[in-house]
Amino acid sequence: MIAGDGPIWLVGAGNMGGAMLRGWLASGIDPARINVIRPSGTPIEGVTVLKAPPPDGEAPAVLVLAMKPQKLDEAVPALAPTTGEGTLIVSVLAGTEAPSLAKRFPNHRAIVRVMPNTPSAIGKGVMLLHAAAGADASAKAEAEALVRTLGITEWIDDEGLFGRASVLSGCGPAFLFRFVDALAKAGEAQGLSADQAARLALATVAGAAELAAGANETPARLADRVASPGGTTRAGLDVIDRDAALDRLMADVLAASARRSEEMAAAAR
Ligand SMILES: NC(=O)C1=CN([C@@H]2O[C@H](COP(=O)(O)OP(=O)(O)OC[C@H]3O[C@@H](n4cnc5c(N)ncnc54)[C@H](O)[C@@H]3O)[C@@H](O)[C@H]2O)C=CC1
Ligand SMILES: O=C(O)[C@@H]1CCC=N1
Known part of the structure; x- marks a missing residue:
């Protein structure tokens, strides 16, 4: 019931x-x-x-x-x-x-x-x-x-x-969809066709999310498992981690959405 x-x-x-x-x-x-x-x-x-x-x-x-x-x-x-x-x-x-x-x-x-x-x-x-x-x-x-x-x-x-x-969760899907597109565009910049890059980006995000959801390990640990020492992933992660670039971006993103939520709350009072 x-x-x-x-x-x-x-x-x-x-x-x-x-x-x-x-x-x-x-x-x-x-x-x-x-x-x-x-x-x-x-x-x-x-x-x-x-x-x-x-x-x-x-x-x-x-x-x-x-x-x-x-x-x-x-x-x-x-x-x-x-x-x-x-x-x-x-x-x-x-x-x-x-x-x-x-x-x-x-x-x-x-x-x-x-x-x-x-x-x-x-x-x-x-x-x-x-x-x-x-x-x-x-x-x-x-x-x-x-x-x-x-x-x-x-x-x-x-x-x-x-x-x-x-x-985080209400707007989050939109942020993730943007990430998928950004990953695909970056793949295009490496020479993939737009179609193939879009397919690979989406399947990679879907597979990684499912793996993380079923894992007993944190996403950070799972990232380490992808990154061989001195390998290709580490070189990419170094860019994401430099000056906490992605952390700071996401903090700014959620802060902007939260500010808008507060404005909407005030308008409805
Ligand atoms: N889109 C999303 O991912 C999420 C949306 N929300 C909330 O869900 C609500 C709806 O958002 P969306 O579906 O994105 O908007 P939407 O614009 O797609 O849908 C709103 C629907 O309400 C109908 N509507 C307009 N005036 C109405 C009235 N007087 N009586 C009955 N229905 C009326 C419209 O015809 C429209 O189909 C919002 O309050 C939003 O904050 C919450 C979480 C996530
Ligand atoms: O953009 C919005 O205001 C609604 C609430 C969370 C997701 N969509």
Whole structure:
């Protein structure tokens, strides 16, 4: 049983909501429980799609907010009157803090923020969870059960840390995709065709990630296993490690994303 057995409304089914929906359907959740609410009303095979909340007055058991944070206030007037004392609100909105959601949705059972990422579509997502003050253990367990079908889950109690940390896993796939492209471009510079370089770069990253995920050793140790003393890899690692170049780049990347998260939180207060 996932998050009780009542109706789940998924509000917004774009890149992230759509990825979660694919993950849920693949995990065997009963599609009859899911209503997707999207202004376009564009159909999605297997689930009911509505342009607005269902008119029958039944409150959702779970309301999943998956529109852009900037669209929240446009959606609230239609949604807020539909929630009830039994509604678990699950928000994937970056930045938007739990008190900001509680202010807009006064009727709810509990509010749980989730920061998912797009690999949720294939059950390989990373879901950070943060429960608003007042959420009881059973509501937290139901929220976790709902997203546990999409990948791994980690709770973060401190909401400030949740916002700052969410950029690692939430934005992380984009950073990794850029790395794949950069590796491919570097391969092209060595003379490979664009197609072949792209294939090799992606397969190398996918294989290395799978190896690291299943290994009992740290990535640093695995890197050492690739780098023969005095060999080709060490020469390359020396460039990555010089002045901690990659560490500093990633620190700057996450800091910029975290700053934006804080700006978005402030805008929603
Ligand atoms: N894209 C990602 O990898 C991640 C996104 N998120 C969060 O997921 C949310 C959605 O982001 P994306 O899917 O990337 O955006 P998106 O633009 O791809 O999808 C948003 C969807 O919401 C719909 N929408 C707009 N106004 C609406 C309304 N009033 N009611 C219902 N639906 C409405 C749009 O038609 C669109 O399909 C954001 O809050 C974002 O912070 C969180 C983690 C990762
Ligand atoms: O870019 C964003 O704001 C969202 C949140 C994490 C990933 N995408």
